[in-house]
Amino acid sequence: MKKVDWKKFKENILDIIYPRHIKCIFCSEELNELAHNDTCVECLNKLPFIIHGCPKCGGLIEDNNTGVCLTCKRNMNSYYFDEAKSVFIYMDDVVNLVHNYKLENRKFLSEPMAKYLTERFITWGINVDYITAVPLHENREKVRRFNQSKEIALKVSEAVEIPYIDCIKKIKDNARQALLDIKDRKENVTNAYQFIKPFKNTIKDKSILLIDDVFTTGATTNEISKILKNAGAKCIYILTFAHSVLGDFEEVRKKIIQLPNS
Numbered sequence: 001m002k003k004v005d006w007k008k009f010k011e012n013i014l015d016i017i018y019p020r021h022i023k024c025i026f027c028s029e030e031l032n033e034l035a036h037n038d039t040c041v042e043c044l045n046k047l048p049f050i051i052h053g054c055p056k057c058g059g060l061i062e063d064n065n066t067g068v069c070l071t072c073k074r075n076m077n078s079y080y081f082d083e084a085k086s087v088f089i090y091m092d093d094v095v096n097l098v099h100n101y102k103l104e105n106r107k108f109l110s111e112p113m114a115k116y117l118t119e120r121f122i123t124w125g126i127n128v129d130y131i132t133a134v135p136l137h138e139n140r141e142k143v144r145r146f147n148q149s150k151e152i153a154l155k156v157s158e159a160v161e162i163p164y165i166d167c168i169k170k171i172k173d174n175a176r177q178a179l180l181d182i183k184d185r186k187e188n189v190t191n192a193y194q195f196i197k198p199f200k201n202t203i204k205d206k207s208i209l210l211i212d213d214v215f216t217t218g219a220t221t222n223e224i225s226k227i228l229k230n231a232g233a234k235c236i237y238i239l240t241f242a243h244s245v246l247g248d249f250e251e252v253r254k255k256i257i258q259l260p261n262s
């Protein structure tokens with residue numbers, strides 16, 4: 001008797017509830033054969049992709065003369081990670097998509113989001129030994145029912161055939177970063193995460209790709225990078241779906257048009 005593939009069965013049921021590959025994940029317009037990653041051509045043409053971005057944090061370069069973003073110009077040496085990249089600027093329809101995914105529980109969006117991250121990882125051209133994700137505290141994961149970053153990271157790991165490891169645990173059930181001021185975010189994540197000791201030999205001298213949904217101030221990913229480096233990892237790379245920008249979206253929009261390298 002043929003074995004029932006429950007994963008496939010569940011996906012088929014979900015397809016009936018939330019039809020995938022039919023509507024654009026950003027604007028809900030119907031897709032045609034020119035669509036890519038469940039995104040319509042109109043959206044592909046206007047989405048705020050970050051093509052190069054800041055060589056350190058991956059954010060938008062607002063002044064071409066400096067070569068780095070304004071935040072990194074101020075504190076270039078304070079990151080523990082080696083490099084970070086993001087697919088999009090966190091604005092407009094990208095904000096809505098991330099909101100739908102995380103807060104409206106639309107788990108199926110992890111698939112096209114992971115495809116965008118996989119493509120960015122491949123064009124980045126770095127070599128990593130392991131992939132991991134920013135963990136949630138178990139209380140938060142119970143409420144949200146899934147870890148949004150891990151869900152994406154697992155799909156990226158499968159696509160690029162690099163093993164996924166859960167080597168970091170969140171031990172402090174602290175306030176959501178999104179609810180805090182920039183200056184309070186660093187303090188909020190201090191001592192919030194812990195390295196899982198049995199992974200010490202696994203990660204020693206290895207390069208790790210840490211995946212998260214949004215890079216805001218970098219406080220969370222930087223804290224985890226610090227822990228991983230202290231535990232013996234050689235290089236830490238950060239890959240996020242979107243990167244926040246400081247200031248007004250209208251101003252940012254003008255800069256995107258003016259700057260060919262962002």
Ligand SMILES: [Zn+2]
Nearest residue numbers: 024027040043
């Ligand atoms: Zn669209």
Ligand SMILES: [Zn+2]
Nearest residue numbers: 054057069072
């Ligand atoms: Zn930067």
